Amino acid sequence: MKEFIQHLxxxxxxxxxxxxxxxxxxxxxxxxxxxxxxxLALADRDYGKAVSPAAIKICKTVGDLAALVGQS
Amino acid sequence: MKAVIRAIATxxxxxxxxxxxxxxxxPDWPADKIEKKLGIRARHISGPQEFxxxxxxxxxxxxxxxxxxxxxxxxxxxxxTQTPDYxxxxxxxxVQHELRLQKKILAFDxxxxxxxxxxxxxxxxxxxxxxxxxRLLLITADTYTKLLDPTDQAVRTLFGDGATATLIExxxxxxxxxxxxxxxxxxxxxxxxxxxxxxxxxxxETMTSCLRMNGAEVFAFTLRAVPPSVEAVLTQSxxxxxxxxxxxxxxxxxxxLEHLRQKCRIPREKFVVAMAECGNTVxxxxxxxxxxxxxxxxxxxGAKVLLSGFGVGASWASCLVEWADGDAS
Numbered sequence: 001m002k003e004f005i006q007h008l009x010x011x012x013x014x015x016x017x018x019x020x021x022x023x024x025x026x027x028x029x030x031x032x033x034x035x036x037x038x039x040l041a042l043a044d045r046d047y048g049k050a051v052s053p054a055a056i057k058i059c060k061t062v063g064d065l066a067a068l069v070g071q072s
Numbered sequence: 073m074k075a076v077i078r079a080i081a082t083x084x085x086x087x088x089x090x091x092x093x094x095x096x097x098x099p100d101w102p103a104d105k106i107e108k109k110l111g112i113r114a115r116h117i118s119g120p121q122e123f124x125x126x127x128x129x130x131x132x133x134x135x136x137x138x139x140x141x142x143x144x145x146x147x148x149x150x151x152x153t154q155t156p157d158y159x160x161x162x163x164x165x166x167v168q169h170e171l172r173l174q175k176k177i178l179a180f181d182x183x184x185x186x187x188x189x190x191x192x193x194x195x196x197x198x199x200x201x202x203x204x205x206x207r208l209l210l211i212t213a214d215t216y217t218k219l220l221d222p223t224d225q226a227v228r229t230l231f232g233d234g235a236t237a238t239l240i241e242x243x244x245x246x247x248x249x250x251x252x253x254x255x256x257x258x259x260x261x262x263x264x265x266x267x268x269x270x271x272x273x274x275x276x277e278t279m280t281s282c283l284r285m286n287g288a289e290v291f292a293f294t295l296r297a298v299p300p301s302v303e304a305v306l307t308q309s310x311x312x313x314x315x316x317x318x319x320x321x322x323x324x325x326x327x328x329l330e331h332l333r334q335k336c337r338i339p340r341e342k343f344v345v346a347m348a349e350c351g352n353t354v355x356x357x358x359x360x361x362x363x364x365x366x367x368x369x370x371x372x373x374g375a376k377v378l379l380s381g382f383g384v385g386a387s388w389a390s391c392l393v394e395w396a397d398g399d400a401s
Contacts, residue, residue, distance in 0.1 A: 050295065
């Protein structure tokens, strides 16, 4: 989970430690449609996972995103 | 008889939409962020009275001026477009007249987007190599910006208008200049990039034609489709990735291109990115990028170029082109 959060913070250009597993996506500055595309790329590149965009839409927290790439 | 690409010309409409102008409409989307994320600085916009046939004609006139080819010798014309002047007549018929091409000519439109140039190359190759056509003009032209909702930040940022004209000829040769095709179609993704209300089937809520894109789904489709398609071309041609001199993919956006480049393990110096000043020009993007590469003299005789087009449909196609200049035989 720690490594996943670092990847996500990096992608969203946030400071280390800004995100927790429980952070609601809705509260993250810059979590938008472009970020969702960035997450697809991250899942593919760093975890070899083909995530469905529909699955991202129902995620509520950072932890939900982590679960999509098998990180918990 | 083998089909060979002889020359490529590009035409971009005069009016330019800059990142600053987009940022003025969308305050959360600053100009520097647009360029950093998508690699686009400007896109060209067709004027209110400027349509696909006009762009197509302008690109072809440039090709004639550039090559000195006698227009009377052209016996085939394909116009790849999804934004024709009319549903009927066929754009290629309008363009045949505008260009004063001979009447004894095969001319038709091919309705495909980002994969269209590669598809049209396969058709051109077939027509030329069975001996039906000797000299074919392959035009790509679109005015996607006329379909865009002015309040849709994503599509207004990505798409630009433009046209290209490619001259394809038959030569007596043993060399296979265009080949190793891989094609794909997945209509399940059709609604992810769709111009609603653009033809007979009208949406219930509005009569206004408008393009909608589900960017995440299109991105996900691309990751599924393109790397295996590139692999299929390599397998078919018996070449290793290292033996390809240049990779020219559909210029969708730089973010996607960079991801695909890394995923396919293509060295940066062999991967063409040429969309900063024109945005995503749909079926014109591959020939426009090839045109830039030609101007930069990055293609030597015999260079192997892998093309891959992918997008709206969903439709994709990849192939290998062996570049020939001067005496192709």
